Amino acid sequence: MGFVLVQFLTGLASASSLFLVAAGLTVIFGVTRVVNFAHGSLYMLGAYLGWTILSRLPGGPAWFAGGVVLAGLGIAAVGVLIEVLLLQRIYKAPELLQLLATFGVVLVVQDLVLKLWGPNDLTLSRPPWMRSFVQIAGERMPFYDLLMIGIGPLVLLALWLLFTRTRWGTLVRAATQDREMVAALGVDQRLLFTTVFALGAGLAGIGGALALPDGSANGQMDLTAITDAFVVVVVGGLGSLPGAYLASLLIALLQAFGIVLLPKITLVLVFVVMAVVLVVRPNGLLGRKLTLARGEANTLALVRPAEPALRWLGVAALLLAVWAPWFVGPFALSVMTEMLVAMLFAASLHVMMGPGGMPSFGHAAWFGLGAYGAAFAVKGLALSMPAALVVAPFGAALAALVFGGFVVRLSGVYLAMLTLAFAQIVWAVMFQAVSVTGGDNGILGVWPAGWASNPRVFYWLTLAICVACVLVLRRALYAPFGYALRATRDSALRAEAIxxxxxxxxxxxxxxxGAAAGLAGGLAAFSKGSVFPTYISIDRSVDALVMVLLGGVQSMAGPVVGALAYTGLFDMLLMVTDLWRLVLGLSIIALVLVFPQGIAGTTYRLWLRGREA
Amino acid sequence: MTILNVAGISKSFGGVRAVADVSFSVAAGEMLALIGPNGAGKSTCFNMLNGQTAPDSGRVTLQGRDITGLSPRRIWRLGVGRTFQITATFASMTVRENVQVALLAHHRRVWRFLRPAFAWFGAEADGLLAQVGMAEQASRAAGVLAYGDLKRLELAIALANAPALLLMDEPTAGMAPSERVALMRLARDLASQRGIAVLFTEHDMDVVFGVADRILVLNRGELIAEGDGPAIRSDARVRAVYLGSGATSGGH
Known part of the structure; x- marks a missing residue:
């Protein structure tokens, strides 16, 4: 019995730390409608800054509290910096572009942390009071965890008082419901947004610093924290603080008991719960249906097939690509093969995100399923490479069909989160089912068939398959199917009415x-000769998002240009600098600020303008 | 010939009876106006006819067929066109493509993956656009149209399934007075020529009395009067609702 109680209390303690991060995220989203991908980075910075401060202070509880608050204030200041320098310029930009910009911040912060604090995990030397235990029902419970249990409700209470008892809080609540109205009433929106962002960042910073005694400051905290916080916020309902606390409790308790009862599937469990909640309550436990900011729906630009001149450019590029193996070296050839796979991968995401209006944060799931499907086909079923390349898309498509039944009625951020959840489940399965998938070691020796083992031949094969698939996808999008799909995105009401x-x-x-991404995954498996769980990681999903958004979601040219530019940039950066995340992050931020329509979209518009003038 | 028959439909939202036991019918070629002060239940009534809201009780029949509680999608298939109070068009497409998509849906050619969409029903789309006076704007983006033109585009879309019944929710809201008359005259002509039954809600009384064959007046969810222009003008209860007698005021 005592064991259950302690496990329960441990769950409550981790609920508090989850809530600290999620609360900031949900408040920021409520008011600014920005999904702040960099929130985990603020949490990580809080831990590092907390370490720097706390390791220089005496060990008493009061000093500790002071140090944590100081770290929180420091991160609030960082938040202000991010909000003023970056977010303020893109509040009017499309939702996904804002997300892309905050992802740029994630990359920048990762390298900055590495540069400033080094690659090692930083732990705090814990003074005696922090190490002490309390006897509860015959079990030892860390005193610090008991403190943490109190902090969650305390912060919830403080926020509740702040939002209900102060003028600022009233404005924040009003802006969460209808920000145009608040602006029309003459409230200084800028100040409101900046202060809200500072508050959210500060909470994340405090959360990071408070996590130190039980763990360490390390470079993986950001993505772990943001994934957990997203889950909590989505389960609780976007913008709802009580919902966030409720969801924190739910998730933390689930983890605390899951690790004891079902250690094999804890990774999956959380995402399964999230998926179930979203299917039953599409707006989260306590969330309300999101109101679109007014006028958003009609900012869509006209979609036109490419002009003849641009088509000739494409043909020229294709001819160059066919000719390339004769004059480039083996390394460049492997990079180019990778680019082609990335192109198909990005194009498949474009189908969902562009005309489909379904932002997918877990697109790597299909890629990974395709890759593993191909690997199983070759290693397990002893099929030939061509057969494996048929298995890959069909396997992924089948999974997409099953999964799709749950998600197609969701929209926007919720849909994005459920796709993320699905990708995490697939990742966890591949990671944990060691006997079948080799777990972290992956499946090795997935080599192309003899006739395609020459890198040049494999390159041409990849080129043929990828280009053909992209063209077929493009064709479908300009066919009645694509128009009908785009119609449901442009106006759900009108689409239903016709x-x-x-x-x-x-x-x-x-x-x-899913099928196209699966095929890309299958090709990737053969080109690398192996598959790993990293094929399904969040990073890879984000890669696809970045490629599509970088190029522009308007037309098929977008993901193609985006994939080539991103992969090219990436490989070039890897060669010239070890600060590639910093450079890449800054480039993404700059691109978002300079090309709000994506590279292809903006270039096309400029080109059109040049011709009309 | 009766196209639409509504028999005793009601709808409550929580404790509020938005529409209470409303019955009426519309004949082919007839223009029927549904008027009433704000909050009278016009839009709720409308949404029950086109399937966006299911009535709590009552029956809606279209050409003798029970359509109560069917989805908007099914109801469109059975021959009901609709324009919205706030225009809903496809902003990433041209005017012609907007109509083409509606035609593709009507002719059940949506699940085609190869032949480009522009090659389908172009002439038919141009024909519809010509009818509403939008032929010259066919190649423009729907997202950049003036409001009055959007309303006319909506009308063309609504006509794409050759409807027996046309539902127009506040068709002239937000338009200049001269445009209002032109649009409703267009609807009037279409109703007469094609024998379409038209049901519309409207705030502009000039439009209502100018084009409607018959007028229904709703107040607080109840049908309080029905008749032609002169009859409605002289109806005591209608005058009380619109001009306010102090006793039964529910209007502006």
Whole structure:
């Protein structure tokens, strides 16, 4: 019995730390409608800054509290910096572009942390009071964890008082409901947004510093924290503080008991719960249906097939690509093969995100399923490479069909989160099912068939498959199917009123996208000769997002240009600098600020303007 | 010939009876106006006819067929076109493509993956656009149209399934007075020529009395009067609602 109680209390303690991060995220989203991907980075910075401060202070509890608050204030200041320098310029930009910009911040912070604090995990030497235990029902409970249990409700209470008893809080709540109205009433929005962001950042910073005694400051905290916080915020309902606390409790207790009862599937468990909650309550436990900011729907630009001149440019590029193996070296050839795979991968995401209007944060799931499907086909079923390259897209498409049934009725951020959850589940399965997938060691020796083992031949094969698939996808998007799909994105109301079945259109789009991504994954498996769980990691999903957004979601040219530019940039950076994340992050931020429509989108518009003038 | 028959439909939201036991019918070629002060239940009534809201009780029949509680999608298939109070068009497409998509849906050609969409029903789309006077703007982006033109585009989309019944929710809201009359005259002509039954809600009384064959007046969810222009003008209860007698005021 005592064991259950302690496990329960441990769950409560980790609920508090989850809540600190999630509270900031949800408040920021409520007011600014920005999904702050960099929130985990603020948490990580809080831990590092906390370490720097606390390791120089005496060990008493009061000093500790002071140090944590100081770290929180420091991160609040960082938050202000990010908000003023970056977010303020892009509040009017599309949701996903804001996300991309904050992802740029994630990359920058990762390298800065590495540069400032080094690659080692930093732990705090704990004074006696922090190490002491309390006897509870015959079990030892760390005193610090008991403190943590109190902090969650305390912060919730403080925030509740702040939001209900102060003028500022009233404005924040008003802005969460209707920010245009608040602006129309003459409230200084800038100040409001900046202070809200500072508050959220400060909470994340405090959360990071408070995590030190039980763990360490390390370079993986940011993505772990942001994934957990996203789950909590989405389960609780975007913008709802009580919902966030409730969800923190739910998730933390689930983890605390799950690790004891079902250690094999704890990774999956959390995401399964999230998926179930979203399917049953599409707006989260306590969330309300999101109101779109007014006028957002009609900012869509006209979609046109490419002009003849641009088509010739494409043909020229293709001819160059066919000719390339004769004059480039083996390394460049492998990079180019990688670029082609990335191009198909990004194009498949474009089908969902562009005309489909379904932002997917877990697109790597299909890629990974394709890669593993191909690997199983070759190693397990002893199939030939061509057969494996058929298995890959069909396997992924089948999974997409099953998964799609759950998600196509969701929209926006919720849909993005459920796709992320699904990708995490797939990742966890591949990671934990060691006997079948080799776990972290992956599956090795997935080599192309003899006739395609020459890198040049494999390159041409990849080129043919990828280009053909991208063209087929493009064609489908300009066919009635693509128009009907785009119609459901442009105006769900009107689409329904002219008899279009948005659910089945989106499902088919998801299955097509899944198949194409699966094929890309299969090709990747053969080109690398191996598959690893990293094929399904969040990083790879984000890569795809960045490629599409970098190029522009307007037309198929976007993901193609984006994939080539991103992969090229990436490989070039790897060669010239070890600070590639910093440079890449800054480039992404700069691109978002300079090319709000993506590279292809903006270039095309400039080109059109040049011709009209 | 009766196209639409509504028999005793009701809808409550929580404790509020938005629409209470409303019955009426619309004949082919007839323009029927549904008027009433704000909050009278016009939009709720409308949404029950086109399937966006299911009535709590009552029956809606279209050409003798029970359509109560069907989805908007099904109802469109059965021949009901609709324009919205706040225009809903496809902003990433041209005017012609907007109509083409509606035609693709109507002719059940949505699940085609190869032949480009522009090659489908272009002439038919141009024909519809010509009818609403939008032929010259066919290649423009729907997202940049003036509001009055958007309303006309909506009308063309609504006509794409050759409807027996056309539902127009506040068709002239936000338009200049001269445009209002032109648009409703267009609807009037279409109703007469094609024998379409038209049901519309409207705030502009000039439009209502100018084009409607018959007028229904709703107040607080109840049908309080029905008749042609002169009859409605002289109806005591209608005058009380619109001009306010102090006793039964529910309007502006």
């Amino acid at each position: 008899g279009l079945n948005a659910g089945s259109l989106r499902l088919v789009a998801l299955v097509i996208a």
